[in-house]
Amino acid sequence: MSEITTAFGTAISLIFSINSELAQIVGLSLYVSICAVLIATILGVPLGASVALLRFPGRGPVQVILNALMGLPPVVVGLIVYLILSRSGPLGVFGLLYTPTAMIIAQVILVTPIIAALSRQVIEDLWAEYAEQLTSLGASPLRAMPTLIMDGRFRLFTAVLAGFGRATAEVGAVMMVGGNIDHVTRVMTTTIALEVSKGDLALALALGIVLLSISITIGALAQLIKDRRQMKGRA
Amino acid sequence: MTKSPTAPASILPLYLDNVWFRGRGNIPLIKDFNLSLSAGTRTMVIGPNGAGKSILLRLCHGLLSPSEGQILWSGSKGRPKAQAMVFQRPVMLRRSARANIDYALSLHAVDKSKRGDIIEDVLTKTGLTRQADAPAHVLSFGEQQRLAIARAWALNPQIVFLDEPTASLDPSATYQIEELIQRLSDQGTKIVMTTHDLGQAKRLGDEVLFLHRGRLLEQAPVQQFFEQPENDLAQAFVKGELLWWKRGEGSRRDPKHVR
Ligand SMILES: Nc1ncnc2c1ncn2[C@@H]1O[C@H](COP(=O)(O)OP(=O)(O)OP(=O)(O)O)[C@@H](O)[C@H]1O
Ligand SMILES: [Mg+2]
Numbered sequence: 489m490s491e492i493t494t495a496f497g498t499a500i501s502l503i504f505s506i507n508s509e510l511a512q513i514v515g516l517s518l519y520v521s522i523c524a525v526l527i528a529t530i531l532g533v534p535l536g537a538s539v540a541l542l543r544f545p546g547r548g549p550v551q552v553i554l555n556a557l558m559g560l561p562p563v564v565v566g567l568i569v570y571l572i573l574s575r576s577g578p579l580g581v582f583g584l585l586y587t588p589t590a591m592i593i594a595q596v597i598l599v600t601p602i603i604a605a606l607s608r609q610v611i612e613d614l615w616a617e618y619a620e621q622l623t624s625l626g627a628s629p630l631r632a633m634p635t636l637i638m639d640g641r642f643r644l645f646t647a648v649l650a651g652f653g654r655a656t657a658e659v660g661a662v663m664m665v666g667g668n669i670d671h672v673t674r675v676m677t678t679t680i681a682l683e684v685s686k687g688d689l690a691l692a693l694a695l696g697i698v699l700l701s702i703s704i705t706i707g708a709l710a711q712l713i714k715d716r717r718q719m720k721g722r723a
Numbered sequence: 724m725t726k727s728p729t730a731p732a733s734i735l736p737l738y739l740d741n742v743w744f745r746g747r748g749n750i751p752l753i754k755d756f757n758l759s760l761s762a763g764t765r766t767m768v769i770g771p772n773g774a775g776k777s778i779l780l781r782l783c784h785g786l787l788s789p790s791e792g793q794i795l796w797s798g799s800k801g802r803p804k805a806q807a808m809v810f811q812r813p814v815m816l817r818r819s820a821r822a823n824i825d826y827a828l829s830l831h832a833v834d835k836s837k838r839g840d841i842i843e844d845v846l847t848k849t850g851l852t853r854q855a856d857a858p859a860h861v862l863s864f865g866e867q868q869r870l871a872i873a874r875a876w877a878l879n880p881q882i883v884f885l886d887e888p889t890a891s892l893d894p895s896a897t898y899q900i901e902e903l904i905q906r907l908s909d910q911g912t913k914i915v916m917t918t919h920d921l922g923q924a925k926r927l928g929d930e931v932l933f934l935h936r937g938r939l940l941e942q943a944p945v946q947q948f949f950e951q952p953e954n955d956l957a958q959a960f961v962k963g964e965l966l967w968w969k970r971g972e973g974s975r976r977d978p979k980h981v982r
Contacts (some may be wrong), residue, residue, distance in 0.1 A: 532918035620786055625830045625878075626804060635826070639817040 491689070498690035503697060510691065511520040511527050514698055517675040520588055520662070524595030525603075528655075529648050532600045536607030537637055541615060541629040557601035562594075566661030569594045575666065575693035586667035593673070594661040599651040610640045642717050646710045656699065725879065734796045734803045734881050735762040735913055737783060744775075744782055752778050754937045756792070762881070765914040765944065767924040770934035771960070772848075776917040777811075777897030780884045783915065784808045804831055807875035808884040813867040815859035820851060820870050823859045827874045830972035841877050849873040849903060872903050876912075883907060885916035889923065901927060921961065925949060933957045 502510050538544070539551055551698040571577050573585040573593070584590045614636050615629070622632045637644065666673035668682055676695045685693035744753035753775050758782070760766055768776045781787045785802035796803050814822060816823050821842055829839045846852045849869040854862055859870060868888060875883050885904065889897040897920075901924040904927060908914045918924050924931060924945065931948040933941040933956075940954045952958045 618814060618816070620781075620810065622784055624784060624808045624810075625827050627830050631830070635816065 489523070495626055495689035495693055499693035499697060502690060502694040510694055510698075512609035512671065513674055513676055513679050513695065516588065516673070517656060517677075520591045520675060521595060521652060524592045524599055524655050525648060525652045527592070527596045528599040528603050528651055531580045531596070532603030532651070533637060533644060533647075534633075535600070536604040536609075537611045537633050540608045540611040541633055541636070554604055555600050557597070558605055560598070560601075561645070561660070562598055562658055563660040563664065565594055565597050569597065569661065569665045585665060586669060586673060587667070588673060590643045590665040591662040591673060595655045595658060598658060598661060599655050602654055603647050603651040606650060607644055610643040610647060611636050614640045642713050646713055649706050649710050656702055729880075731805065732798045734799045735804055736760055736797055737882070738795040739783070739796075740794070740795060742782065742789045742794060743779055743791040744787060745790040752885060752937050753782065753789075756939050758932070758939060758942055760882070760913065760915060763911075764929040765908050765927055765977060766930050766932060767928035768915065768917040768932045768934065769919070769921070769924055769960075773936075774934040775937045776934055777886050777909050779857060779932075780808065780886050780915065784884050803881075805879070805881040806883070806908070807878050807880040809868070809871045809875050809886065809888050811887045811890055813864075813871040815862075815867055815870065817858065819856050820859045820862065820873075821846070821855045823870065824874050824877050826964050829876055831878050845873040845877045848876065848906065850899070865899070868892065868896070868900060869903065872900065872907070876903075876907060880912060882913040882915065885914065887917050887919065889918070889920065897923075921949075921963075933960070935960075 535550075535554075539547060539554070546698055569590065570585065571580050573582070573590050575585070584593070611633075615632070618636065618639075620630065622635070627635070659679065660679055661680070662673075662675060663678045666675070666678065668674055668678040674682075676699050680692045680695050680699075683689070683695075739756045739758050742753060742756040743751060746752045747955060754939065756779070770776055778787065784806060785794075788806070799858055818826070823837055824842045824845060828841060829835075842855075843852075846855050849872060851866065851869055851873060854866060854870075860866065862870060872885075872888070887920060888904070889900050892900065901923065904914055904916070911950055914927070916927070918927075928945040931941070931943055931945050932939060933943075933948070933952070933954065935956050941948065941952060941957050943952070948957070952961055
């Protein structure tokens with residue numbers, strides 16, 4: 489018991505003294521996840537909107553693939569990215585394995601389907617409301633797409649936050665493709681896993697607290713957006 | 724051959740030629756419509772709930788396509804742009820009143836430099852200058868309906884379809900909308916609207932289309948229609964007989980033989 493109390497005390501002091509190792513790990517985590525979520529947003533929102541609005545050939549398969557990807561276990565994504573980036577893999581020449589870039593790639597694959605699926609729902613709901621009016625004004629679904637993305641921006645932002653939550657919480661895939669190398673590819677989740685297995689609880693606890701704070705902040709932000717929308721009658 | 728921009732080629736009359744529309748399960752909802760809608764007059768589409776009034780407007784406007792038959796615009800193939808529709812429930816984008824009109828103009832490829840004046844003009848006409856920069860969805864229902872008319876008006880259409888534009892409005896808001904429709908019409912826009920308010924149909928209408936169960940039972944000048952409708956069912960409807968439809972069945976006159 490006292491061991492845990494001591495670890496907890498050390499964890500708190502690590503956070504408040506802005507321990508450089510801790511800061512580096514948190515910084516890398518945020519960097520990887522933010523990059524991944526930005527890319528996933530750029531890919532996922534138009535993809536979700538297209539599936540919602542357009543009747544293009546291959547729409548069915550795209551939907552199936554998106555749904556399948558959404559349920560993919562992270563370790564499988566990690567394995568695939570590992571195989572592709574490994575020395576003998578198709579992209580081996582770039583030497584990306586065990587770099588932050590590899591981790592970003594893995595997270596993009598994990599997060600894009602989530603953002604796409606949630607965006608699709610948002611855009612479909614909005615289109616149900618707008619379709620007649622916009623068609624009446626002469627807008628094709630393609631033409632209406634930017635309008636719908638614009639008008640659904642708050643709800644889409646909530647989808648992006650959900651993606652960010654998933655990205656920061658992910659362990660398996662980034663562990664495999666990042667390698668959890670000290671000062672290079674060590675992020676919050678992988679460090680926690682490692683430190684706990686070593687029996688060093690202080691750093692793990694400190695990172696756990698930071699990670700928890702991040703997900704609480706995300707949750708609060710999403711709630712705030714929802715409340716403001718409802719207040720303005722935008723529900 | 725130079726066309727004056729103030730007098731573009733007329734897209735009216737609009738002809739419906741043996742038009743049928745079938746809904747889910749192939750159920751006919753519009754049955755064999757033959758009619759022409761000409762410029763200048765105000766056409767009131769009336770009939771009981773479920774008669775097919777809204778579907779008729781959507782067909783004419785081009786939101787639905789006929790299952791059989793043709794809808795033909797004069798001097799224009801396909802769906803011309805010089806038309807607009809005002810729905811029973813106004814649908815506004817999540818942006819200011821002004822931006823909503825601007826958006827419609829941009830879809831109609833109106834030059835950006837010309838939009839400002841057009842927007843001010845229609846906002847003034849509809850009495851919405853004070854609300855111009857408010858988010859459209861916080862406007863009252865009546866204001867939103869006026870904004871919907873302003874948005875339609877901005878497009879300078881030759882014909883406007885209005886689907887129960889004053890349903891669920893209070894008397895003063897109804898009066899404002901009627902006045903706007905009157906002015907829109909005075910400016911030369913063809914009005915086709917549905918209403919359940921027979922007084923309104925008398926006040927605003929030049930001619931009446933009476934629909935019943937997907938059939939056009941009568942098309943007549945408004946005075947003639949209300950004074951001596953040719954059709955039995957129309958007669959009962961005008962008198963406001965609550966069981967008027969039962970009468971139709973009792974006399975074994977299926978509406979489709981009445982024409
Ligand atoms: N897309 C559709 N598919 C199938 N049936 C439909 C469709 N739209 C409407 N209907 C049905 O067609 C009939 C006519 O509908 P419509 O909305 O045109 O009636 P209306 O005359 O406008 O009635 P109201 O006065 O209540 O507005 C109704 O019975 C309705 O349930
Ligand atoms: Mg209707």
